Amino acid sequence: xxxPGLFPWLQSLNALAGGFFLLCAFGLVAVRQAQDxxxxxxxxxxxxxxxxxMLGILLHSSDLIVVGIIDFISKPVVIPWLLxxxxxxxVHTRREITQVFNIPTSLLIALALTIGAYLFAMxxxxxxxxxxxxxxxxxxxxxxxxxxxxxxxxRREAVPMALALISMENSAFFAGIxxxxxxxxxxxxxxxxxxxxxxFLIGLLTRAVHQQIGTTAVGELTELREANxx
Amino acid sequence: MDKxxxxxxxxxxxxxxxxxxxxxxxxxLKEMVQSRRGxxxxxxxxxxxxxxxxxxxxxxxxxxxxxxxxxxxxxxxLFVTLLIPVLTDYPLFFAFMGDMIAGGFMLSLGGxxxxxxxxxxxxxxxxxxxxxxxMVGFLAEPVFMIVFFTVSFVAGSTxxxxxxxxxxTPPVNFFEPSHILLMLAFLMLIIxxxxxxxxxxxxxxxxxxxxxxxxTLEYSxxxxxxxxxxxxMKTFVLLCIFLNVLVTPWGVAHExxxxxxxxxxxxxxxxxxxxxxxLVVIESSLSKLRLFRIAEFLGAAFIxxxxxxxxxxxxx
Numbered sequence: 001x002x003x004p005g006l007f008p009w010l011q012s013l014n015a016l017a018g019g020f021f022l023l024c025a026f027g028l029v030a031v032r033q034a035q036d037x038x039x040x041x042x043x044x045x046x047x048x049x050x051x052x053x054m055l056g057i058l059l060h061s062s063d064l065i066v067v068g069i070i071d072f073i074s075k076p077v078v079i080p081w082l083l084x085x086x087x088x089x090x091v092h093t094r095r096e097i098t099q100v101f102n103i104p105t106s107l108l109i110a111l112a113l114t115i116g117a118y119l120f121a122m123x124x125x126x127x128x129x130x131x132x133x134x135x136x137x138x139x140x141x142x143x144x145x146x147x148x149x150x151x152x153x154x155r156r157e158a159v160p161m162a163l164a165l166i167s168m169e170n171s172a173f174f175a176g177i178x179x180x181x182x183x184x185x186x187x188x189x190x191x192x193x194x195x196x197x198x199x200f201l202i203g204l205l206t207r208a209v210h211q212q213i214g215t216t217a218v219g220e221l222t223e224l225r226e227a228n229x230x
Numbered sequence: 231m232d233k234x235x236x237x238x239x240x241x242x243x244x245x246x247x248x249x250x251x252x253x254x255x256x257x258x259l260k261e262m263v264q265s266r267r268g269x270x271x272x273x274x275x276x277x278x279x280x281x282x283x284x285x286x287x288x289x290x291x292x293x294x295x296x297x298x299x300x301x302x303x304x305x306x307x308l309f310v311t312l313l314i315p316v317l318t319d320y321p322l323f324f325a326f327m328g329d330m331i332a333g334g335f336m337l338s339l340g341g342x343x344x345x346x347x348x349x350x351x352x353x354x355x356x357x358x359x360x361x362x363x364x365m366v367g368f369l370a371e372p373v374f375m376i377v378f379f380t381v382s383f384v385a386g387s388t389x390x391x392x393x394x395x396x397x398x399t400p401p402v403n404f405f406e407p408s409h410i411l412l413m414l415a416f417l418m419l420i421i422x423x424x425x426x427x428x429x430x431x432x433x434x435x436x437x438x439x440x441x442x443x444x445x446t447l448e449y450s451x452x453x454x455x456x457x458x459x460x461x462x463m464k465t466f467v468l469l470c471i472f473l474n475v476l477v478t479p480w481g482v483a484h485e486x487x488x489x490x491x492x493x494x495x496x497x498x499x500x501x502x503x504x505x506x507x508x509l510v511v512i513e514s515s516l517s518k519l520r521l522f523r524i525a526e527f528l529g530a531a532f533i534x535x536x537x538x539x540x541x542x543x544x545x546x
Contacts, residue, residue, distance in 0.1 A: 012405040019407030019541055026533050030526070104529040111536055118544045136407075139544065 007058065014054040015136040021047040021174060022114065022140050025147045028167055029110045029154065030103050032096045037160045038080055041167055045075030048170050052177050055133060061181040067188045071173070074192050079166065079199050083159065086203025090159055090216050097157045100219070106154050110147045117143035134178045141175025144168070156219025158206040162199065169195055237491050238312055238322040244495055245311045249466035250274035250459065251499075256506050257433065263514045274462065278455050286451030292350050299347035300453040303460035306340035307467045314390045314467065315474045317494040318483045321391040329388035330378050333471075337464060341367060344445050344457070351448035355437045359444030362521065366429060366441065369528040370422050376535040377416055380408060380542060381476070390471065394479045409476075411538035416472055418531035422524070424465050427513040429524055439518075466502075473501050 024044035028037055052068030055061070083091045099106055121139035128134070148168030155161050169191075176183065210216050254271035261268025270276075288297060310333040312324040328336075345364060348356035382388040385396035397409050422429045425442035437444055446457045474482055481497035483490040519527055 008400070008402045009405065012402050015541070016405050016407045016410055019411050019537060022537050022541075023411070023534065026530075026537070030530065103526045107529050107533050111533055114537070115540060118540055122544055136541070140541075 010054050010058050011132055011136075014051050014058070014133065017047045017050040017054065018136045018140040018174070021051070021170075022143060025144045025151075025167060025171065026107060026110055028160070028164055029106050029147060029151045032103075033093070034090065034095070034097055034157060034159045035092050037163050038083070038091055041163045041170075042076045042080060044167055044170055045071060045079075048075070048174050051137065051174060055137075055177050055181060058133065059181045063183070063185045063188070064177055064181055066185060067173075067177065067192075070189065070192045074196060075166075075170070078196060082196065082199050083162070083203050086200060087159060087206045087210070087216070090206070090210060097155070097160065097217075098219075099156065100154045106150075109154075110150055113146040113150055114143040117146055137178030138175045141171045141173075141178075144171025144174060147171075156217050158202075158209060158216040158218045161218070162202040162206065165202070166195060166199060233486060233488075234323040237318060237486075238324050240491060241316040241318075241322070242308050242311050244316060244498075245308065245463055245466050245470075248495075248499060249462035250278060252466055252469070252502055252506065253462045255503060256510065259506060259510045260433070260513060263510060274458075278459055281450075281455035281458070282452055284451040286453055288453075289351065289448070291352060292448075295343070295350045296347045296448075297453070299343045300449065300456035300460070302343045303340040304456040304463075305460075306336045307460060307463035310336050310467050311463075311470075314471055315394055315482060316470050317491050317498060318486075319391070319394060319479060320484070320486065321389065325389060325391050330382070330390050330393070330471075331388060333390075334374060334378065337467070338367070340460065340464070348445035348448075353448050355440065355444040355447055358438075359440050359442065359447075362441045363445065366422055366524055366528070369525055370419055370531075373415055373419055373528060373531045373535050376532070376539055377412055377419070380412060380535070380539045383539075384408065384542060390475045394475050397476070398479050406542070408538040408542035411534050411541070413472075413477055415531050415535035415538060416476055418527065418534070420468050420472055421509075421512070422528055422531070423468065426509065428516045428519050428527055431518050469502050469505060470498070473505055474498070477505075 021044055024040045024047065027040040028044075031037055031040060049068045049072045052064050052071060056064030056068060080091070101109070118139045121142055125135050125138065145168050148164045148171060151164035151167070152161050155164060173191075206216055209218060209221075213221070251271065251274070254269070254274045257273070258268045258271045312322075313328050313330075313333050315322075341363070345360040348360040378388070381393050381396075385393040387393060397403050397406075403409065420426070425432050430441040431439065432442070434440060434443070437447070446454065446461075449457050478501060481494065481501055483494040
């Protein structure tokens with residue numbers, strides 16, 4: 001199907017997509033504007049698609065190519081559109097958003113999480129006698145998961161939090177496509193659909209919060225209060 | 231053997247002669263992007279000649295450091311030139327005298343003395359700029375270390391001539407994530423160390439906002455000329471390390487003949503000018519960061535370099 005001399009190139013490009021995928025995850029922790037968060041998320045999804053295509057060619061799996069196409073449509077196009085429709089202008093604000101820690105500190109913590117992810121993944125890779133493809137995708141996906149969780153904890157705004165949640169799903173996919181390339185297609189499709197529903201719900205919730213208190217800085221909501229109390 | 235000494239000295243001459251041209255082309259291109267005409271690309275040569283012919287004024291209160299520093303900032307890039315591949319892809323006579331770490335130390339030696347001289351001059355802006363340069367410098371240092379260690383881990387050597395080959399044999403190695411990420415990190419380092427726009431504005435004339443420039447405010451005449459020329463050469467050397475060792479090891483001489491080495495001169499200059507185009511685009515499309523955001527910029531560079539390291543270190 002593919003000219004064998006091309007294999008190392010595809011492998012290398014897959015690893016490269018992984019490297020940039022990881023950088024996008026770091027960017028999601030660090031950037032200051034909600035708009036940039038969205039752009040980084042879109043970039044991350046594109047790198048995920050790229051990796052899916054590469055793996056699809058390398059592993060002769062047409063399923064993965066379909067997964068890549070579904071991702072290509074749903075994440076970079078539909079999710080930004082959905083968020084825009086539900087949340088409104090808050091997605092595209094250039095307003096500076098704050099974090100719990102300052103940026104260098106959160107970057108360093110994210111870095112520690114990445115190294116941790118590699119340390120967790122190494123014994124698995126060695127025990128499973130995994131090839132180079134899993135070797136590049138599994139640790140990066142794991143790192144992306146941890147960094148996404150950390151981003152959700154450290155961000156104070158609803159939109160970046162939501163994006164971090166979906167980027168965690170991205171990361172799980174990123175590891176998953178290498179580990180289980182023969183995963184049934186129907187499951188992949190349903191997951192992709194789930195993510196859309198999830199985004200829709202989060203968007204509606206954010207909109208409700210925004211209407212109620214006039215901001216999406218959910219990190220400042222620390223007190224319980226009754227709804228109609230003035 | 232004597233040929234290799236000759237080539238090595240030729241490298242020094244090339245760096246001496248062409249580094250002002252690189253600075254001239256950069257500023258001309260930047261002006262052109264801003265739709266102005268800008269000075270001639272040979273303006274730095276004229277500036278240097280003018281400064282060499284002028285009298286030098288040295289404060290009575292300053293010490294020997296102030297007079298000694300211009301010579302040091304002029305000489306250190308030349309020493310580094312002896313160690314790095316500017317024109318050839320085989321090690322030259324002095325190549326094993328020191329490795330990349332030695333080169334880094336030598337460049338920072340010049341920076342260190344420039345800082346001391348700025349404090350010595352007792353101009354109030356000098357120490358301010360010096361302390362800011364130190365801030366940028368110490369934030370850039372970890373990135374330098376990680377980049378150097380990753381590069382030498384991959385190549386199994388710290389001699390730049392050997393490192394040069396590691397990324398392109400086989401050619402698919404070029405696209406390794408660690409390579410591309412290292413390139414990114416080093417690009418950010420060049421921007422920070424060269425005082426380029428997201429970090430510092432090289433053409434700004436406002437003393438309070440200066441980082442790099444204010445250290446040399448007190449110099450005049452020959453001292454100013456030497457410091458300026460040293461600065462041009464430092465940029466040239468950094469670009470050579472970046473382009474010939476890390477990014478594109480092509481275009482340098484492979485045969486040990488005089489013709490091949492001479493042919494490499496326009497090739498290397500062409501590579502540098504291509505890179506300057508990229509640099510001008512970066513500089514024209516970004517705005518200068520506030521001082522305390524520089525930590526974030528270099529933090530990003532650090533993250534990139536560490537990501538490059540771990541993708542290489544754990545997998546291989």
